Amino acid sequence: MRATELYAPTLRESPAEAELLSHKLMFRAGLIRKAAGGMYTYLPLAWRTMKKIMQIIREEMDAAGGQELMMPITQPAEIWRESGRWAVYGPEMMRLKDRHGREFCLGPTHEEMITTLVRGEVRSYKQLPLMLYQMQNKYRDEIRPRFGLMRSREFVMKDLYSFDKDVDGMNISYQKMYDAYTKIFTRCGLKFRAVEADNGAIGGGHSHEFTVLAPSGESNIAYCESCDYAASDEKAELKIIRAEVEEMKPLEKISTPNAHTIELVKNYLGVPIEKTIKAVAFQDDDGKLILAFVRGDHEVNEIKVLNATGALHLHMAEESAINAVGGSAGFMSPIGLKDGAAIVVDATVMEMYNAVAGANEADAHFINVNPRRDFDAAKIIVADIRMVQAGDPCPHCGAELKMTRGIEVGQVFTLGSKYSKSLNATFLDESGKETYFEMGCYGIGVGRTMAAAIEQNNDADGIIWTRAIAPFEVVVVPVNAKDAAQLEYAEKIYDELKAAGVDVLLDDRKERAGVKFKDCDLIGYPLRVTVSPKTLDSGNVEVKIRKSGEMLNFNRAECVDKVLDLLKNL
């Protein structure tokens, strides 16, 4: 491909609307243009990369036993009504009617489609397991599309659905997909983690989110470098931290004027923050007061509180609700409260000795609080309710956890028989019994993967593609394309590289060298082969590695081999 024929409109400045680095770079490098909020055109460079990502996905899906097919984007309302999700999905689903007034949606996902496809056709356990997948546009009318391809309303997604005769089979399929995903993102050159995720409502099975580690990501991840543990901050389990055993001193109430925050209490009393107990007051949808207690230097994890109490939603408590149980905002503890509130105490708090906690009246605290002695065990729930922090011990191996942000690019989860039941999809098992399929569902956001790769690999000059997903692997640049000798020299190298199977671009534009170099760096081709009067005279070529900035000189005769060599490590 020649740059004079390539449609890659680069920009010096990025449009004001682009916020995220990858979004700006995709705009500037001529990868995408916006058509409407959350809807983008993929220009040739982006589409080349997307096709490479899709090819990697395809190869790994096929290797794992998947078969590609293509389903309609437009789906009839009736199958969604049958599964019950027509009502459940809400405004996020793009809905439309045909000329007869029949209702359709633009598929946000394809469980209904695939399940109704399979249910009439697969009748015997002998036809299982079955893994079917497709790659195509999906539609979700996001509340707030943003960050370019990171959160768009129309996006390319690979989704595979597995059908098994039993749970064991489903788990095998799950593991195959888990392994395939690991290969896919590794081949794409991404630093990522398979993060334990929560999918309680969906099927109670396993779920992992494949998350690319990048500081601009939307989710918080706790991960361990000593083992492969990783979890979202909301999900991360925490072990109890045991305090040093002390003799329990007598409980005592003391005056702490205006010390309504942990910081103030700590300073006023001159105690370490690890010796304080903090209260956070919530109310659930019914207005029931939920008091959560954690160590002063810890934060409450609301999701864990939800799980511990069975509440569906939490919001900050009204002061009147606190007063109703005899509490006082800023001076709360479980000691001596009236009934009516759910009291959840973090397991680590129970291990504390001679701590400081509120006295349930304004401007007073208890000292020498010993939860195991002073809390009424019958009235409290003890659970892990704290939010993970960097430095907490890994629940698997005990090493210190690190925190980072991540971009979720794929998710695998087991569905069990949720959809096969709601859509009545059955087969006959070995004993001739009618049985529901055990299903799994596995998605990858293709555009998001591209965006995440850029987010993770860039510098001040632009994108740095890894070879596997670069729009072109190599660009050959004659410094002055108006010079016939240079152009011819460059064309020869270009032809040889092409013949050697390299995905190569010839930048034959009659632009100044600086312009072309800037564009090369911005677009981020892994290797640049430069032809100039100097290299012509010396019979050499110069090769620049985009990632390291390294400049290498090779003899003309060996340059194709050297480029092939270099590509192996990019």
Place this chain on the structure above:
RNA sequence: CGGGGUUUAGCGCAGUUUGGUUAGCGCGUCUGCCUUGGGAGCAGAAGGUCGUGAGUUCAAAUCUCACAACUCCGACCA
């Protein structure tokens, strides 16, 4: 949906407070010259329903009202 902000040439912006000729600037684009190892220089040119609609006024990018799109912050997710 709630709360802010923005909307003027392909892109980035000024001008709006205090209404007043022909609406500017930088980048990009086009032509010519020059230049050819990091978005160089000189000369010239094209390019605008000032988001849309109504209103106030002798006169509106500028004031008023409505609407729309975009965008940021909060409740959702490949």
